[in-house]
Amino acid sequence: MRIINPVTSSIARETSLNAYLRYILALPGTKAMCREGGCGSCIVTVRARRQTSNVVETFSVNSCMVLVFSCHGWKITTIEGLGNRRDGYCDIQKRVVAFNATQCGYCTPGWVMHLNSLKDKNLTMAELERSMGSNTCRCTGFRPILDTFKSYAVDASPQFCQRVKDIEELNLCCKSKVDHESKSSSKCIDSDCRNIDNVSKVRAEDTIAIDFGKCKFFKVFDVDEIFEAWYNNGVDSYMLIDGNTAKGIYETFEYPKVLIDISDVKSLKTYYFDQNLILGANISLEDCIKIFVDTSISNSDSFGYLAEFASHFELVAHIPIRKIASLAGNLMTKHAIRQFQSDVFVLFEAVGATITVRHVNGIENTLTMIEFLEYDMKGVLIMKIELPPLSSSHKFRSYKIMPRNENALAIVNAAFMMELKHDTVTNVSIVYGNISEEFVHAKKTETFLKGTNIFNNSKLQAAIKILNEEIEPQDEPPKASPECRKKLAIGLFYKFILNISPSWCTSSCVLSGGAIIDRPISSGTQDFQIDKSLFPLNQPVPKYEGIIQSSGEAQYANDIPPMPNEVFGAFVLSTIHSGRVDKIDTAEVLELEGVVAVYTPKDIPGKNSFIFPGIQLQKEDEEILASSDIKFYGQPVAIVVAESEELAARIAKKVKVTYKDVSTAVPVLTIDQAKRDSKRYKVSDVSIKPKGKGLNVKHVIKGVYEIPAQYHYYMEPISCVVVPVEKGLEVYDSTQWIDLTQNAIARSLCINESQVLVKLRRIGGGFGGKISRNAQAATACALVAKKLDRPCRFILPLQTNLTIAGARCPCLCDYEVGVDSNGKIQYLNATIVEDYGCSLNDDILEYTVGGFSNCYNIDYFSLKTASVLTDSSSKTFMRAPGTFEGMASIEHIMEHIAYALGKDPTEVRLANMRTEDNDLPKLIEVLKKEANYGNRVSSIKHFNETNRWKKKSIKISVMSFPVIYYGNYSAMVTIYRGDGTVTVTTGGIEMGQGANTKAAQVCAYELGIPLKYISILPHYSFTAANNVFSGSSIVSECVCYSIIQACKTLKERLEPIKMKLEKPTWEELIAKAGEEQVDLTAFYMMTDKEKDLDSYSAFAVAMLEVELDVLTGRYEILRVDILEDVGLSANPNIDVGQVEGAFVQGLGYFTCEKIVYDKHTGKLLTNRSLNYHVPLALDIPVDFRVKLRYNSKNPKGVLGSKAVGEMATTTAHIITHALRECIYESRKESGCDPTEWINIDVPYDTESILKALDVKLEEMVLTH
């Protein structure tokens, strides 16, 4: 090995490209959230030579996955390099704004960079839509982002083409003629990579070695050099780095001593044919797709099956991961973690692929896939993988059932290969993933099938019986239950047989069971009225900060540039759910290089609490670090301070903590468990008391409705930066409540509140989760900054964030309802219990009661409420807290009544509605007509009658959301005498809801000046002192109210000057006012006692159609129509976005977002992007139509508008009603009692749906 550049490095070997960009190059545009390849917020564009094709290509990578030392030879463009305020913005950035594709904007740079990598590839709308699984957006509901992407398609619809033309008219700074190549290369992280040709000429024989003292990094270009590195450094502690993505699979990952980057070893990246297809071991999964597609076409006789491989590979991870993730890396992950549901392994094993490996001693062996699993791979290199040809008598199909439609590991994956001669099976391979560590083949079923004609009912039934006996899935929470995985495995086998069955041997009604539901390209419409006479009010102007969000210039808390001497904090989490800390061994970690300090509760000089009891909805202290009783598994017990974010997070997991008084009891994690303990059960006096009781009781219906927790899953993690300044602290916090942060820091550090200056521009999503929960990190961060007198950053890693920072309260509703024969309620006795987790803070029961009332006449309602304490993190506000649970509960009851009576649920709802303050009957009529409800009901009926294994349903949901003004929001408006421009700063935090945009519009409207005169400043604790938290959807309205009042004051002060001048221009007026020393700054703080503001109801109706695949429990939401009354919208573009985003977030809650704890330890198991599944772009309704009610003006609100942020989430329970109906349609045919109402677990995920369907194995036949 000829090593050039044997260098040492001052940069840690583990430094990710992301950390390098953000903390060393000070380029904060590239964000980070999950740090495990799952969310896409960190995507950058790479241009590099692909070894497989030998072509220089542009592609996306997740910068959190890639080590900076692996970027050799790459030209990297970050969001800063695409367009910016200095050089102008690029086309993508402008389209993002024009399509209204941002809300909080934290995810936006990742989307822009991903699109940047795709836009010149001549992709179709369908291809672009399928390319979006890499990125998560928690705010928008994806529709506007989908539109932005599709506007770049070669077959973009005329509608998109027109929108693109309109963009030219957008008043956004155009890109100057700065040479794009040279500009982006200035962001290039390798001084050699200015010119891509130089990159590609890196001499292949030059191994690069970097010595870090205790560990090493090699970059090799040749297989022999890998062995040489092993020979020289031993094989006890090494890792071959190709994509470096496998670390995203491991819960905890540590790099070994020697890293050998093999991503440019050409011989491992190429492929060729003998009679087999021979794939170099390290060909990337994405390059494989192209090879598979090409080969399946060019060599369809022998390799036609590779078309199935290609489609299946498209379901593995997502493009940026697949682009760098290798076959060998995937198989080695399977080798290391036997439970890992590798798709590559399942497919390769089903067709009898073989693996060739080479030892350090040069010996080569060829192994079957199964032999490989058992093979000792220490110091062994996978060289190649051979895929055999299969004749046309082989039928190959593969399936992957995921918790959502893309970017998720399989619940069960399967590949079936069957060789047939005159319908008799001559050879068969049935391979499943995710059954158990050992299980690969359904061997007994395979044996049975050989020599059998499977295309008849009795043989098929016999095979299914054997399969049922031999599949025994392992219980591995948080994975789906063994029962669910077994059902899926069998359902998939039956689906395969249906799919390959000759048409003559199957009944028509079972045929559709052979296909998975096809998802067409999605579309959406947004329908609203505008009144130009009111502009800029009611004008659908682009979002105020849209362009800086799409350019990465929008600043979030952790985007403050790196500071000299700064440190990073991370929480050490408890590993017990109940007990006390005995000892924290700090000595060991303090010796580690880069570790600065470890702090425990005794280091906190003031009150060890991040809550300020007494201020709104805060009842009791909560400890920053547990000093006495630990209340849940994962509660912070100490703080590690280190010189890098990665190091702090890694070391925090290593701190040794011993405990005493550890409880041996299992943790109390459910409402049911907690209710049994009077110390945990707190009855509330918040209730609905009945005014009477009806006498016409014809039916009595009883039930229990339970809905679980939901994470906020905001894209910006909880982050805080604290900088010691002069006599105090400057705090940049990701908070919805400046006041709490300021209070809590002052109290915990025993300093004056006036010494704590909190400042923030915006947060990257909050949804209620950054009202109080962020204060824990903020106080911890301030503690470190104060102790060390150094700037400190505290960014919660996803696992910590999900473990400690709360969620929506789980809720249990017991009900008994007596109704007349029309379903009209004669009495309703219900109790709702909300699970508050480990503290009583963030009390929401008032809201629950409001939601439960919904649009109904509550004269005969009796609702009691209570809360319980459980051994889990304190639950908190989450979009429409309480209202959401209350409304979902009453709507469940309405569905139950309708089912019990065999009535149309909409009729039952109408029969129970209140007459006053209720526009819903009108809105229902409008929507039914516009959405062609009647015809669709008939065609669904026909569909269900003619399809056994697919079922459809259409449902309507209604919402009357009680909006109550609560708290105080201030605004300060300043006009500058030089040019008449204006700044506004408010106490209403911008978190994606568009508060700043509406504030600017209202200010311009009130002052009668162009919108461009208005600038919105950050939120400061001194201008928005003592404000309430930003929440409850009323923020925009409230800050607008304060702005209106402030503008009124200004106008009054200007009036005398105006009188003196003759029709002055605005500039003349202001110049004169300046001259006369008029105070051009006005301040107003709106309170909930304003006389002209009153509570009101916000209405919405939603209609949803769904199709369910009975054999897999998967479904597609075919169409959703939402008609929402937002009053006179200040900005209809923003309000449509709020409706779409809120609805999709609600859909996630009811379908794919599931929280699982270890029942024995209380450890949160779903704490990663890999196992907590929020909806992605392919999960939203295929046809998504939103209409804002026409001719609506709210007399009680601000300038005629209504609140909009939370509302549409509370209609999303409609998906459960629609799926329930599909389930009942199927159960009827399974012979279940059609009158039986069943409890179905929320979320309605595959597990819950399959359980409820209760399909009998005997039903799986070809002919009825």
Ligand SMILES: Cc1cc2nc3c(=O)[nH]c(=O)nc-3n(C[C@H](O)[C@H](O)[C@H](O)COP(=O)(O)OP(=O)(O)OC[C@H]3O[C@@H](n4cnc5c(N)ncnc54)[C@H](O)[C@@H]3O)c2cc1C
């Ligand atoms: C977000 C995300 C989603 C994912 N989803 C899926 C999914 O749906 N289905 C699925 O199957 N997988 C999935 N994966 C796993 C992914 O396919 C693997 O991470 C990837 O294939 C690993 O390849 P790599 O090149 O990055 O390996 P690396 O991380 O670079 O290496 C992994 C291991 O392989 C070893 N290795 C690499 N090459 C060789 C070789 N030639 N010989 C011997 N050892 C070698 C290394 O020493 C190392 O131990 C996902 C991963 C992520 C991060």
Ligand code: FES
């Ligand atoms: S931070 Fe990189 S994918 Fe989430």
Ligand code: FES
């Ligand atoms: S705009 Fe996408 S996460 Fe907020």
